[in-house]
Amino acid sequence: MTNPAECNEAKDVAVEKELGNDTERLARAALSRLMEPQDAAGLALVQAAGATDALRIATGEVAAGRGLEHEITTLLADNAAGSSWAGLAAALRRWQPRLPDLAPERDLATMARLGGRLIIPGDELWPAQLADLGIQEPICLWWRGHEQPLPSVDKCIALVGSRDSTSYGAAVTGDLAYSLAQRGFTVVSGGAYGIDAHAHRAALAGGSSAVPTIAVMAGGVDRFYPSGNDDLLRTVANQGAVLAEVPPGSAPTRYRFLQRNRLIAALAAVTVVVEARWRSGALNTAHHAETLGRTVGAVPGSVHSANSAGCHRLLRDGGAVCVTDAAEVAELASPSGTALPEQHAVQASVQDGLTLEDLILLDALPLRSTTSVEKLSAVAGLGQESVRAGLGRLGLLGLAVSERGGWKRGRA
């Protein structure tokens, strides 16, 4: 991480660009502490003024002109986010109490110490799919884990579900995550107990790609939450990535969980709900995915299991596709059927191609004793020529055999 003071000394364009980028990086780091995730006014301010000026305005260092306030109002109205907009003055009052906490250099240093970094839109490492969030695209991402390209949307599958998963949910999640990781997909989840933990764990076990799994946290990535998943999340950081839009030290509040869910949905091409109660945070993630036009999958389960009621609700409401194995999930992630599901291991019956007349004739053929064309004609209700022609066709398929001048069922 370059020190901005040093950068001011360099004069050539590349360094100026780096400088600009670094100033913006520091600004976004600060803004992510000032504003709650998806603070509509704040995000609009950043979009309208740029991160650096947005921070100067948000901290009261410079005043915003009338034109900017108008621009924000328009932006919010265009994004149907204007309902809670009470003007920039109100937003400034909202941010004001957090001004004393701003210390972006300290936060960046913390990340560097943890072997992590901050990425911002425009970075080569920034996940392009987050742009689909529009004005809700996060200001930045705090990333704990090795520096490596994060996977594109079509290589990411989100597996989410209840914290209090059943053994059924655990088994299905394990199968799906392992098998998806084996196919080179990155499994995205929320690092929680239950389905999330099973998803991360199995993806790590099956992982063949550089980033087998990504955990998106609701709180800061400096401390793993829940603490019972500390070991797991440490491994996820080592082998995959742990991300958050809130800075180090942030508590995982309920509100941040709900906002975090939109990031899980946006990172992945498909969000699969493995187990969820009638009311469940996983359904919130599914709704985010639907809103983004991403595909939602739901795993069916027993109608007697309260932990599948949310999945069945998604299926019934029509928004979700029923998925039962990794092949079906992979198919949903492939834009044009490049990953077709394996054929189900059920043999097509040789009888499937028969015409109705031949099926009737087949039914009329005795299994053991033989019978005559005349009798078959009466039993099947078919003319004798039809019976003879049909016996020929069935004979070719091995479905009818001739013995001592009579006919019976073949063994095919």
Next chain:
Amino acid sequence: MTNPAECNEAKDVAVEKELGNDTERLARAALSRLMEPQDAAGLALVQAAGATDALRIATGEVAAGRGLEHEITTLLADNAAGSSWAGLAAALRRWQPRLPDLAPERDLATMARLGGRLIIPGDELWPAQLADLGIQEPICLWWRGHEQPLPSVDKCIALVGSRDSTSYGAAVTGDLAYSLAQRGFTVVSGGAYGIDAHAHRAALAGGSSAVPTIAVMAGGVDRFYPSGNDDLLRTVANQGAVLAEVPPGSAPTRYRFLQRNRLIAALAAVTVVVEARWRSGALNTAHHAETLGRTVGAVPGSVHSANSAGCHRLLRDGGAVCVTDAAEVAELASPSGTALPEQHAVQASVQDGLTLEDLILLDALPLRSTTSVEKLSAVAGLGQESVRAGLGRLGLLGLAVSERGGWKRGRA
């Protein structure tokens, strides 16, 4: 049953009408033996010439004119059923072997002896919904059971599924059928082992309406098939109805099973597949229902159960609605939401109606100790006025309480 010879003596219009009806009844009884179910040429002949003349033509008593053959060709083409049409002469040769078996009076006498009857389109007791089959409407129905009105389509639910049902399938079928019967629905099924038998049995137990359940057979209703369900089907006949389009003595062939399925689908407003393998006759019934524009429901189950694979296939292919209880099935049968599903027994959380700001504030409120408006303002990232206003709203809901000048979480 009036004897046709006696009727010829009566001269007034009412009796002539009865005579015409009786002649037609005898003709249809005979035609149902001459032609396999859904014999497209035969059904078109009946539609074009009427049952009485159709029988005379089919038996060779009178010759068909050129005009009739043309009319049949057009009818079949209009109904996309012309592909196997090889002309009336071919059809006559097909029917010819069965001519010696025709004995409609004997068949009607058999039914009367069994406490049953024959019904034909136009009868008051004819289920009006079968007209939706168009040219595939059966020629007649052989009905074993008490004479009583059969239910209209919106009061009929078909429950179908595997013969080799699991204990899960048995339990779900029992719950659905019992509960649907209690709500006054008639449960339609096929009288087979497994799901069918569970459906009939539970409907009989729960039955509050005149016809708690209907079994539609692939073979003649004089002998119940399978014989292991003899007692059950006898009870269905006594308390509900056992129907078939084939005459007494007909064997339940594979072809007739497939055709029988269209009757199950046509009788009911909704066809629910409770358990089915990837390939299953129950899926055939579901496809008939879809073709008719009827609603198909599928019960979800474990992804590890082969007996639910067919249900999941129906859900995934998009044709079926996920159903988990009788209320959801009943809702599908109601044309305009008259039978809304009961509210799920999950309390709406008082927090559901909160704005994002109030939710953030609620998250910031400590559970045990109290805190100040200033601290809440910093923690929540909200201006102090917003915090005060929010605390007022949360206080009204019992979600925030004030103690000794500070604020903490309420117990609501």
